[in-house]
Amino acid sequence: MDDALGPPEKMAERREELTPMMTQYFELCTQYNDSLVLFQVGDFYEAFCAAAETVARRCEVTLTKREDSTGKYAMAGIPIDNAESYVERLLEAGYRVAVADQVQDPEEATGVVDRAVTRILTPGTLTEDELLDGERNNYVGALTADETYGLAVLDVSTGDFYATSVDSESAVADELSRFDPAEAILGPGATAAQLPDRCTVSTFDEDAFAQQRSTEHVEQYFGSADRLLPTTAEVRACGALLAYAEYVRGGEDGTLDYLNHLTRYDPQEYMLLDAVALRSLELFERRTVHGRENATLAAVIDETASALGRRTLDDWLRRPLIDRDEIATRHDAVGEFRDDVATRENVHDELRDVYDIERLISRIARGRANARDLRSLAETLDVIPQLADHLDGADCEKLKSLRERLDPLSEIRSLIDDAIQADPAREITEGDILKPSFDEELAQLRETERDGKDWIDDLEASERERTGIDSLKVGHNTVHGYYIEVTDANLDRVPEDYERRQTLKNAERYYTPELKEREDQILRAEQRADQLEYELFSSVRQQVADQSERIQAVAETFAELDVLVAFGTVAAEHDYTRPVVGYPPASDKQVTVDGIHIEDGRHPVVERTETSFVPNETVLDSTDRVAVVTGPNMSGKSTYMRQVALISILAQAGSFVPASDARLQIIDRIFTRVGASDDIAGGRSTFMVEMTELADILDAATEQSLVLLDEVGRGTSTADGFAIAQAVTECIHDEVGALTLFATHHHDLTAVADELDGAYNLYFRTRQDDDGVHFEHAIERGVADASYGVEVAATAGVDARVVDRAREILRGTDGRNIPSWDTTASDTEAAVLSEQKTNGSRRGVESEQPLSHDSGPADTELLREVQQTLAEADIATMTPLDAMNVLANLKRQVGDAGRQPSEQTE
Template identity: 60%
Template sequence: DAAAIESLELFTPRAVHGRAGATLIEVVDETATAPGRRRLEEWLRRPLLDANAIAARHDAVAELREGVRVREQLREHLRAVYDIERLVSKLARGRGNARDLRSLGTTLDVVPAVRSVLAEATSETLQSVRTALDPIDEVRSLIDAAIATDPPREITEGGLIDPEYDDQLATLRATEQSGKEWIDDLQTRERERTGIDSLKVGHNSVHGYYIEVTDANLDRVPDRYERRQTLKNAERYYTPALQEREGEIIRAEQRADELEYELFCEIRSRAAGAADRVQALADALADLDALVSFATVAAERDYCRPAVGTDGICIEAGRHPVVERTESSFVPNDTTLDDDQRLAVITGPNMSGKSTYMRQVALIVVLAQAGGFVPATEARIEPVDRIFTRVGASDDIAGGRSTFMIEMTELATILEHATDRSLVVLDEVGRGTSTADGFAIARAVTEHLHDTVRARTLFATHHHDLTAVAAELGHAVRLRFQTRQEDEIVFEHVVEPGAATASYGVEVAAIAGVDDAVVDRARSLLTAETARADGRGDSASTAALRQQLASVDIASMTPLEAMNTLAELKQQFDGLE
């Protein structure tokens, strides 16, 4: 659901100052095209549910992973593919330009080569992709023949159509070109005729073509020159022959530009007529690009092919795909969520790795069901229908919702919609309220998910009493993260059976840089509280009262005697406060 997409950081990092490459899509995206990236995102956002469809996609990824030469050839060809999904949409709406058509043609030129590379493909998915790679030869030939190699962006100013495509256009462009060549030679001819070495022939948008002579040479200007413009130090002229040539050029150029626009609109319309075929081709290329991306990541990152089973989630030496790329080292961990132990209560200190571990399992399931390989030594995944998460703290001040209210709202959604085929990830449920209320909620949720919903569940908590509840449930397991206390706490990041005995919150505060005086005071308060809880910190009066209470023989008392004794003990206790 939406909360899981956000908390698992599939596409957007949650941290305001999150580091680059901190999302799943950035880690597994080795696509070469824009449609390929969109398809990869679509697969991660909506993983497959059918085991056969998942296995078919895995077959294609496996073949591409093993076929290094084929994979590299495909990546090279795909780099030349344009975003034809967007192009065909523009063309269909009559908004594409000549560059869009040329980009479409370039992409179509790649298709035969891609089909050739896939000629020996054995997986059904790759064979289906090859079949769908329609080169649309008639459109490709039309574009190659008609559209200029490097056309301008504007479609009304000429230069769009190869003159050889249309006889009339070729004649007009030839007329235009011969006129310009005549004018190019005019400067040399006129310098020879007049003897004016500084004479220049030029053009501007206001006066058109002109012959420019400096004031020092005005006495040598022929009578056939007619004044067109006076400048500060020169005069500009034209001749009847120049004026006639200019008219020919302008008429030929204008008619050629108009004809090019007419031809372009016709070609664009014909290309748009194949929109459905172009879209089908775009889909096939996007699928292929996403598959090649999965295979590239699997080969370069030592991912394994997950087996698709019906007996739960079993992962050997699983790794968090994002964290292992952003940290210098990573400790792999195993996971088993099956019918015998479908709910795991996880305890351990802050920073020991509980949240990373749970997200890791969820991301491995997402990758497996999207069709990719997974960061693990071995994995067997039973497809889940949905992944639910309640991870992290946030509030909605504008909406008037506290952190605890948001937590409870998300929890309500999970309890209402999760099924026995879902994966549920819960991190610190109940921490936004009092300890007593939080534990009560956490216990009730644990029992409901275990007994009623029966979903595969990972539940991280600092309520250590919850591990005792898990021990009483028939299909629950207790897990903890190893730590050792030396001069300071050392996190092993290794998960093992059992329950943690402490949260080490004060030590984490010290590591975070909290002022030493505050840390020391916290340690002393924690020691005193622990001693009181264990009965080791009683005063003499309290100890005497405790001894007196222990010596009372309730079985031998009458009800009245018991009430009197209770009243006396209460009076003594009140006197201690």
């Protein structure tokens, strides 16, 4: 399309030629040059020129053209009534959207209608319910780089505001992963590389990060910055974030008055779950595209009744506690709810009627709430007395405290009940929102309006009787007001006091002086009443906003109760038990739990999605800190490791756990190296990603950490992979000291574990019969006898020709392509033959000369003899001396076969 004006930024060249409306549009585009401006024209938001092409393409709407004195140019619009769905597409595409509304009544405008940008929509600062996920917080972050890194995150829709500082770039990424911000602004020195992958980076005035300016911003909202925030980096991050939030989402006066609480926290106060752990453990999202819906930890324990509770559940899982006493207080409350069915169900039922008042109070404070929102708030506050009654007999201190925090807010409830109609109109400027009894003047105006309309209602009957015209009608329209309509056939009977108002095709419309007087009275009363209602409503709304801090405190209480009830429900319905975390009950608290001891542990997600689940025990402590886990593919190694981590997370979040007994030390961080992934865009292979994650683990893990390793070293050659796996095992055992589960198919590693004082072997039982391989999913101490990879391939539906050929190669029965000892011909063979490589060295990897791939009949026969010997060896029952004798004989056989004939003769 011929775009006569070009992009909005090019309009300046022809500014003198623009129409008044396009001049207004151009000025707004210039002022908000970092955003896509949506410009209200009647019932649509329009975009012009190049912006129109963007809107048409992203929103899939028709691209039209507008023509005026300057020429033709592109134009695209979206309906205001359904704008959110289109705006969402623009935000997902990475645009910021500036909404320019008409701020003047078109009937009062003498020229072009005044317009102004009333809100800027960005991914991290949304407050519209239609654009938000009610179950998740929506954070915007700010990052500064000083002597330390300062970071702040704010949910503009709820007022949740957090700040902290860390010392390294990796710690920045770890902390931000807790909150998963949708958007961030960066101060000088900060880079986007430190942000989560899905976080949109927005530009903002760097001056907002200046120390003096940011300090003033913080103190405007929260008082002394020095008292709240110990580092200049945190002050700068918080101040800049407040400035940004005001810029994009400020209220009628440009401020965010409902922001009344800034939480400064120490990262050490919570278990750290970085982005890798959150993804690997599937706390909130499935890693596999075709996995079962809702098969995440958050989904299976979500028995919350409200949006407040669901967001708090998310927060508790992202930030499990470290403080043992606080964990215990949550467990006390969960236990009481689990055992007291009536109280649990009554509290849950009350919380189902709780509206999302965290987000509501932000709209109220910004002057964007309507009368229905206030009614929703009142209905929510109505549940407080009932909740207090249900908690009246609570025994534990946590529930007693929550009950005391249930501020009844009686004056707010009474104010709303007295002022707002039970079913108010949605619009707040057109009346029908307040009870007339709320204000004497309003009552008089509505009475005048009502009396006038009653008189008009009676006018039709009285005029029919006076004129004798049975078809006479009294009506009203917005253009001509009230009228008396008479058909042409009855015009000869029209009284002399009728004055013509409008001529129709087959009728005439009239008014009388008395009707005109009544109409003026009604309109004056109605207009003044509507205006007065809006003024009174705004006053009521402001009085409610003034109590935002109290309302937010009640919202937090609702949310905590909701999660504790949910935990109690899950514990009761799914046989969860109370864990001992940190120290035994009734102890002097000087005795701490050593390691992780779980009996009959279950995976909280898998047990819900499978018809049967085999519980297993876990022991990791100062005696046995590293467990090397072997077993066939599909036997349950990954599930087992993840279940240990999830049980620890649930316990420290305050939940009971899926086990018959659990005694757990405090875990400061969970590290996971589970599953394959790559970073193609970043130029990193699967193996490089694995090694990077491994480096992070070895650098940051402590004795209080839990480490899960799955198939470390798989992405390279067998020799390199085993060498890395062994070195990692030794480093964690000797240097790091973390509690570790290491699942591996490097069966050589089981021999290493046997020789490390703080390590031991675990394996998953499997049996094989004529019907195939059967996975029992039960774990025991010891070493698995095989991986059954070929059998798993067959089960997965791999072509029978491939499976049969693989079995031939594995058995070495075809006389060619027999694998050398450096490849895993069979896990059983590799586990034993690897001893030949060690050659007496506990941690060496010196290899004997392997059999050639071009082995002849003699070598093939030798291999069969070795296989026969191994098959007859009862590894599970033989003593170490017996095993050494078997290995010595095998070595002698192989050595004899490898000598030249002359050597054998000698």
